Amino acid sequence: MNDATIRARDAGVAALLERVRRAVAAQPASAMNAVDLSIARRTSASNSDLATIFATRASSVGMRVTRCASDALHTTVAAIMRAHADTSTPNQTLRTVVAIRDASLAQRMRDCLSSCPATLARDDDADGLFDCDVGITDVDCAIADSGSLVISTIGRMRNAWITPPIHLAIVFESQILADLVDLFEIRNECTTAASTTIITGPSKTADIEGVLVTGVHGPAYVEIVLVADESKHVADAHALIR
Amino acid sequence: MNELIAPTLPYDMMPRARAAIADVHLQQFVGRATHLKDEQRKSVFGADFGHDDYELLRSVAATTKQQALDQLDVLLEQFIERAQAHGSIVHAAVDAAQACAIALSIAAQHEAKYAVKATRCVKSKSMLTEEIGLVDALTRAGIETVETDLGEFILQIDNDAPSHIVTPMIHKDRAAAARSFVRVLGSRYTEDPEELTAIARAHMRGLYRHAHIGVSGANFLLAEEGTAVICTNEGNFDLSVGGPPVHIMFVGIEKLLRGARDLAPFLKLLARSGTGQPLTVYTSFVNGPRRAGESNGPKELHIVLVDAGRTGILGSSKRELLRCIRCGACLNACPVYRKVGGHSYGSVYSGPIGAVLTPELNRGAARAEGLANYPDLPRASSLCGACLEACPVKIDIPKFLLHARAELRTRTLSPASESRALRLWRWLAQRPMLFRLAIRASRLHARMLGQNDGRHAWISNAPGPAAGWTQSRDLGIASAQPFRAWFVQHAAERDAPPKEAAR
């Protein structure tokens, strides 16, 4: 891009700012009082069982939640993979991309896949993503109130959770925030990572005569493995949220 | 641009409205879908927040957005600075033509940077890009641009136009979709929405993989963080932004919020108001292009801030209109929209918000042409107030419709017969005796002309000056008992001691 283009662009931006300044000054500001945004909160952190609220709400928007103890993570993931491999064509192997920020968890999952009907895809091949059947991710955090997953591009390949038809997300109970309001009260990936997506359900449309169809562009299946925290992962997860 | 949303001006609403009302299918689809969505909205807010907190939440959102508009200059400057710090390239466009020209100049540089001419573009749903006619501009420049939102895609291949802000193909049925899929994609004929979706999915995957440019809008811009927030249900934004090396985001300047700390109420309101969901399926946050070491995501992220009439509204007494978050709730709630459908409004923005916004956005430099070009829109309302009640940011649409009607009159853009009738009315209303006499006479006269089903009486073909009124609606007839008599009777009842039996 040459200097003239850049100058023209910056002049355009400056001119817009000037027009906006004049427009703002042309009208008195409204006499509305300051507001308390906390009215938007529905679920509070004092709630003792955020995990159950999260599981219920995530199910009600169409994601599948399987709860397990942390030592049962491998068997739980393997069972879900096997079920999906069998439903399409029996004995199919699932091309799987692992996009997990926590290095040790990523290694555990890659190990786990060796006992699944799966082949491991590269996690740096953007085009190859389109040939994957499953994307396995962890999350930055989860939100109990809406049953949502929050996943950023920090330490994870972008769109690994949205390109393959199946998304398997591993959530530790200690990663669950009460409400969306809480997410924006802490400085987090939403406003720092190149990209972050809050996911609340499988990809959906009702464009054709209002009939609900899942799996339009993103996954038709979102499988959440909700892991009861013990020892190590509590600390790890908190590090992730922060 | 499509004549449906960019008609010849001045625009005459009546032919399309009449055709829509006569269209049995359209009446069925639009009526059913809007009614259902409206009910969903109410029941979800009732269950999730309760009536009082729903009211409060709407006030909070209205105030927050209004305050953002009141300091839009500061917020905009802050946003630009932060977005640039993220590595985004920020542009500004005065109008539609300039916005399109910016896209074309970005596309023109493609070959020099990426050794391939830009010929393919994937576009995620955005009202603003419809407003500025971007797809046409790109297509004319040899860049094949595909709408990736399923509804928008079907409309695009059918040469149709969106008729609803949120559910763009609300006026179309599955058979129409099936036929165009056979014609354009060469797929086998099926009316099953699930199969149709699967066909579109497969088709779109190839496009995402090989597109040179991605285009989208944004729902919110966060000034303090320089972040763009985009809401979709299908996930097409994430795929449109993730694949191509260049992404261009077109955003109206009214989308600014102070920062992430103000965002939660809007996300909760937008999804519930539009479709009854707790949040849209995907709420995506974008902070510039891909970072070093990342293997996908756009290498260039352009943000085009578009004015196109917005500073005019900002500097007028109608600033409040810019609070709109395009949730579509007022369309679903509106009895007129339900009957006439979106295309009757002759604009990208339909329904109650379209009726007030379209003339304002099209005022032009002289700030006068808007209403003259769309003289019917302010009258396309029963002023029942359902839109205000549904609006998550409490835009007083009925008030603005009334203002527009007043402006039409003072600028004598309304029919002379209407002015005459109103003058007569004013003259009569100031003379109580005459007024009473006139009303009584008109009642008698009307009962002779009208029809009666025992409960209501109406005239469907009035003579003389009222003929225009009854062309598009029935004229109600005053009841046999005048209000004054009714009031005297009921006042006596009210003042009487309560009767036991009345329980």
Ligand code: SF4
């Ligand atoms: S005017 Fe209000 S109800 Fe209508 S689309 Fe805009 S925000 Fe939604």
